[in-house]
Amino acid sequence: MPDAHADADVHAPAEAATDPAAPHQRPAVQVRGLWKRYGEQIAVQGIDLELPAGQFIGLVGPNGAGKTTTLSMITGLLRPDSGTVEIGGHDVWQDPAEVKARIGVLPEGLRMFERLSGRELLAYTGRLRGLPGDEVDKRATQLLDVLDLAGAQNKLVVDYSTGMRKKIGLAAALLHNPEVLFLDEPFEGVDPVSAQTIRGVLERYTRSGATVVFSSHVMELVESLCDWVAVMARGKIRAQGALADVRGDAPSLQNAFLELVGAREQGSGDNLDWLGGGAR
Numbered sequence: 001m002p003d004a005h006a007d008a009d010v011h012a013p014a015e016a017a018t019d020p021a022a023p024h025q026r027p028a029v030q031v032r033g034l035w036k037r038y039g040e041q042i043a044v045q046g047i048d049l050e051l052p053a054g055q056f057i058g059l060v061g062p063n064g065a066g067k068t069t070t071l072s073m074i075t076g077l078l079r080p081d082s083g084t085v086e087i088g089g090h091d092v093w094q095d096p097a098e099v100k101a102r103i104g105v106l107p108e109g110l111r112m113f114e115r116l117s118g119r120e121l122l123a124y125t126g127r128l129r130g131l132p133g134d135e136v137d138k139r140a141t142q143l144l145d146v147l148d149l150a151g152a153q154n155k156l157v158v159d160y161s162t163g164m165r166k167k168i169g170l171a172a173a174l175l176h177n178p179e180v181l182f183l184d185e186p187f188e189g190v191d192p193v194s195a196q197t198i199r200g201v202l203e204r205y206t207r208s209g210a211t212v213v214f215s216s217h218v219m220e221l222v223e224s225l226c227d228w229v230a231v232m233a234r235g236k237i238r239a240q241g242a243l244a245d246v247r248g249d250a251p252s253l254q255n256a257f258l259e260l261v262g263a264r265e266q267g268s269g270d271n272l273d274w275l276g277g278g279a280r
């Protein structure tokens with residue numbers, strides 16, 4: 001692990017954003033000086049992020065790092081104390097309608113219209129997005145099919161399992177074909193088969209030039225999916241850049257991550273001498 005990684009704000013990626021020959025020149029998301037405090041608790045401490053377009057981007061960090069707070073501010077769900085966010089060149093808080101037309105969001109613990117069926121939920125979401133009815137029908141049928149929800153399309157959302165809820169939430173977030181898709185812990189509670197399905201849909205989507213930003217604390221998943229990562233700990237960005245640059249010389253992203261977030265400071269449980277070993 002290079003020493004630079006141990007300090008805050010390693011910023012490895014810049015060429016993609018500045019190279020005039022790069023296919024996606026403007027960053028998909030530009031965050032400057034974002035702060036959020038809940039009473040005494042500072043959740044996000046003045047972060048800057050430049051997320052390149054057309055990439056699979058992972059926002060990783062331990063529990064309580066500030067990932068959900070950050071994604072909520074980026075997507076216009078939570079007003080920052082200070083700082084700005086631009087998506088596709090539009091300010092999220094000055095120009096919310098423009099931004100919301102360009103993004104899809106699957107927040108953590110998404111509240112849905114529980115008394116609608118999966119198909120009705122998509123029909124309703126599509127009309128809210130201003131799509132014509134026949135186009136909504138066509139897209140809904142295809143998404144339900146690809147996400148293996150066709151058999152449950154007439155079931156009420158309240159009766160869906162956790163994984164089914166993630167999938168119908170993902171379908172609703174994709175229906176209007178957004179430029180940037182934000183997903184908070186999209187694979188949490190999802191079985192391996194459904195995870196593979198979701199993964200396939202998202203990979204196809206980024207190959208077409210769209211951007212996926214998702215938060216996770218599962219390093220293997222991030223390492224296998226992402227082109228680009230931002231590592232957060234205690235409300236700050238510890239590193240951001242292409243996956244290989246953030247990983248550096250470490251054998252895996254997990255090792256790089258543990259180094260970056262200072263896991264050793266938190267102890268290894270050595271003082272739990274009463275635990276296990278028959279000393280009851």
Ligand SMILES: Nc1ncnc2c1ncn2[C@@H]1O[C@H](COP(=O)(O)OP(=O)(O)OP(=O)(O)O)[C@@H](O)[C@H]1O
Pocket residue numbers: 038041042043061062063064065066067068069070217
């Ligand atoms: N509504 C709130 N009121 C008070 N404190 C909050 C609130 N939401 C988050 N926090 C605090 O802000 C910090 C960041 O929380 P956040 O949920 O953004 O982290 P996270 O990285 O998404 O964590 P996790 O991976 O556990 O979901 C935590 O210390 C949390 O306790």
